[in-house]
Amino acid sequence: MMTQKQTTLAIFAVPALLLATAFLGNLFVEGWNWSGSDFIVAGILLFGTAGLISLVRTVVKNRNYKILISLLIVAILILVWMELAVGIFGTPFAGS
Template sequence: MITQNKRLIGIVFSVGLILLIPLLGMLFTDEVNWNVFDFIVAGVLLLGTGLLCEFTWRFVKNMDYKIGIIAIILVALFLIWAELAVGVFGTPFAGS
């Protein structure tokens, strides 16, 4: 139980550290231009992905299924992130 709680704390801490990267970028250059909504969306995406991976790790017993499901979750994160950033698929949600 203690290990599982440490993983959850690690996920939340990692999301915070990842979100510090664009925040620091905004302090040093004008090329990074995020608003509060961007941070919220990125935080929800990262935290949601981390929690889905954690729940998969806890509840799926077969290691092959575990790895496959987590891989699908991560690919979905990267595709959504790319679409929001540059509009890979041209949906109305594209950032460009």
């Protein structure tokens, strides 16, 4: 069983690994053209999501509610990411 500290470290390691992967992809993959602002926005989204999930884990006591709220947070992240990338909803800040 993981301790609270190990779980929190794992929650924040996932966004760090995703950003590192994106950075390496930006260096070595042709057609992957992220600017510095893209990395900043991605970092805010990913670490903000990790922070919210960590907060939910400490505040919410019911295990089922923790899972449900965490899945809802991840779903919102995915929808915002898709909107920024390709503009599925057609908002003014859409990516394409």
